[in-house]
Amino acid sequence: MANSPSGDSMTARIVRVLETFTAERSLQTTAEIGRRASLPSTTAHRIVDELVASGLLERDEDRRVHLGMHLWELALRGSTALRLRQAALPHMEAVQARIREHTQLAVLEQDEALFLERLSHPDAGANITRVAGRLPVHASSSGLVLLAYAPASVRERVLAGPLRALTPETVTDAARLRRVLAEVRRTGVVVAPGSVETVSTGIAVPIRDRGEVVAALSVVLPRETSPEPSIAALRDAAAAIEAALRADRR
Incomplete structure (x- = not known):
């Protein structure tokens, strides 16, 4: 041009x-x-x-x-994002039916968490995420999952900062963030209370395709809500989404 x-x-x-x-x-x-x-x-x-x-x-x-x-x-023709969303949506709806809060699907895009889908219950708590919106990878639960499994070069670029605080509880210290990411890789889950909004807790798990983490599935809960039921629901949904992605390749 x-x-x-x-x-x-x-x-x-x-x-x-x-x-x-x-x-x-x-x-x-x-x-x-x-x-x-x-x-x-x-x-x-x-x-x-x-x-x-x-x-x-x-x-x-x-x-x-x-x-x-x-x-x-x-944008939708042949989009990998569309394929991922189509595979995920029925299982996101299942999470939504169990948890009755916000359920979200995000991918890594230019060192940010880009949200492909969000389902919300009418009585759900606070959540600033929107479809086609972005959040910093070091702050959001989805972003932390995506960053934990991202290539090392991406992690090091993000860790080099600046790491902007969205709330007083956002992790902005690189050494502490490195430990958080290692724990995510060990456990396969993020529980991030107050990181994006002080009244909410984000919980996220990875979704894999061909062995690589391609997305994060998350829920946003009121701060006082126990995370355990959501972790179980998210893990069940992630396994089902991965199976749907495998079936789609056949």
């Missing part, structure tokens, strides 16, 4: 445009997109117009821009 005078490629500029959209900022004007993507006005208008023409972006009646359905369609 052609480079701009600043040296960035057209692909990089398109990615910057798409990354200006967030769950809280789903509608923008082209001027706002250009400013947030650090693009000249004419470049922003040209890229947005081309993405609208291709269906990757769409405009509403006020000419504000939002992500298009064609982008969603392309």
Whole structure:
């Protein structure tokens, strides 16, 4: 792709445009997109117009821009995330029926925990996670599972910091975090009280495919709730998901 005078490629500029959209900022004007993507006005208008023409972006009646359905369609075609979600969802529903709180599926993406699915009971406690949302791997229970089984190079990069505190109980000391990760690999489970929100406890277990950890399955409970029933439910579900992934390859 052609480079701009600043040296960035057209692909990089398109990615910057798409990354200006967030769950809280789903509608923008082209001027706002250009400013947030650090693009000249004419470049922003040209890229947005081309993405609208291709269906990757769409405009509403006020000419504000939002992500298009064609982008969603392309993202799901042949997606490993879709395969994982489809295998996991029935067993997540089983956990949800037993625990009646929040049940979540996450993968490691660019040193963060990216959440592919979340099921919630109407009376469930606090939880800031959302589908397609991210949390730091060192803070969330899902992230700790993913980091524990990640390649050593990833672990060392995260451990080098900075390790941001989400609450006073988030582990931000590298030496202590290293011990936590070793314990996760020994036990195969994370129980993280107060790490993301002080009123909640995150519990997570790994999901393996072809012997490698490819995802984390977690629940978020009120802080005072015993973790033992959730650990049992998560382990049962993880085993069932792994069996579904094996069957899908046949």
